[in-house]
Amino acid sequence: MTTVQILLITLIAYWKATDTVTLQLFAFNTIICGWLVGLVMGDPATGLTIGATLQLMSMGVVAVGGSSMPDYPVAAIIATAIACSTGRGMEAGLAIGLPVAMLGVNFDVIYKIFNGFLAQKEVSLIEEGKFNSFLRLVKVSPIFYGLCSAVPVFLCVAIGPSIVNAILDFMPTWFTTGLSIAGGLLPGVGMAMLLMYMPLNKYWSFLIVGFVLAAYLSVPTLGIGAVGLAAAYEVYKKGLATATATAPAGASFGGELEDE
Numbered sequence: 513m514t515t516v517q518i519l520l521i522t523l524i525a526y527w528k529a530t531d532t533v534t535l536q537l538f539a540f541n542t543i544i545c546g547w548l549v550g551l552v553m554g555d556p557a558t559g560l561t562i563g564a565t566l567q568l569m570s571m572g573v574v575a576v577g578g579s580s581m582p583d584y585p586v587a588a589i590i591a592t593a594i595a596c597s598t599g600r601g602m603e604a605g606l607a608i609g610l611p612v613a614m615l616g617v618n619f620d621v622i623y624k625i626f627n628g629f630l631a632q633k634e635v636s637l638i639e640e641g642k643f644n645s646f647l648r649l650v651k652v653s654p655i656f657y658g659l660c661s662a663v664p665v666f667l668c669v670a671i672g673p674s675i676v677n678a679i680l681d682f683m684p685t686w687f688t689t690g691l692s693i694a695g696g697l698l699p700g701v702g703m704a705m706l707l708m709y710m711p712l713n714k715y716w717s718f719l720i721v722g723f724v725l726a727a728y729l730s731v732p733t734l735g736i737g738a739v740g741l742a743a744a745y746e747v748y749k750k751g752l753a754t755a756t757a758t759a760p761a762g763a764s765f766g767g768e769l770e771d772e
Contacts, residue, residue: 513597520552522666529661530654542567546588553596563588571706587613593669619660
């Protein structure tokens with residue numbers, strides 16, 4: 513791995529983290545992170561595969577309120593870099609990337625504690641009328657959060673390759689095989705968690721239709737999405753017609769007032 517590649521991968525991790533607390537354009541899109549690192553490493557297909565796998569693993573996992581969750585985009589960044597640089601495949605990347613993602617929970621907690629003290633100081637500056645000082649201080653939070661992702665990624669990709677190879681050589685075959693199998697199963701777990709939040713009891717027939725299209729008819733994802741969009745539109749029209757039919761006389765759904 514060259515110095516330029518290490519710097520670019522570190523910048524991707526830094527950008528991902530700062531985007532999380534600023535514009536939020538692609539912050540939670542694990543696939544994009546894996547693909548970008550794949551481009552840097554000259555193997556975007558591997559980046560997409562690892563990013564998509566980790567994206568599916570994280571589906572249904574939501575950091576509600578102030579809670580923390582594993583940093584799956586960082587896992588995709590590290591896993592792609594290691595998989596491409598060592599040539600050991602996705603299971604080798606996941607073996608290192610997932611533990612670092614779990615450590616990301618601790619970094620997130622540290623950031624939130626730090627940000628709490630920072631917010632108190634910002635409130636004090638506003639109350640004192642020191643708005644220029646407040647504007648300067650408010651920029652510290654995203655910079656610090658960027659380092660929470662960039663530093664562990666830099667250490668893994670800059671110092672890690674030799675250590676990673678030593679660890680992988682030490683691992684028994686049954687362990688790496690198990691990681692490969694888990695990498696195939698965990699996306700299904702993510703999908704199952706996502707289905708828990710959906711009204712599956714009411715619309716289970718649509719799930720069966722999608723499964724048949726994918727498993728037995730080999731319809732591409734875009735085609736299944738188009739069928740789902742058409743079905744959702746028909747359900748929406750039916751619900752709207754029912755609501756209109758049962759509405760009290762004189763009620764208006766257009767938001768306009770009627771003359772008495």
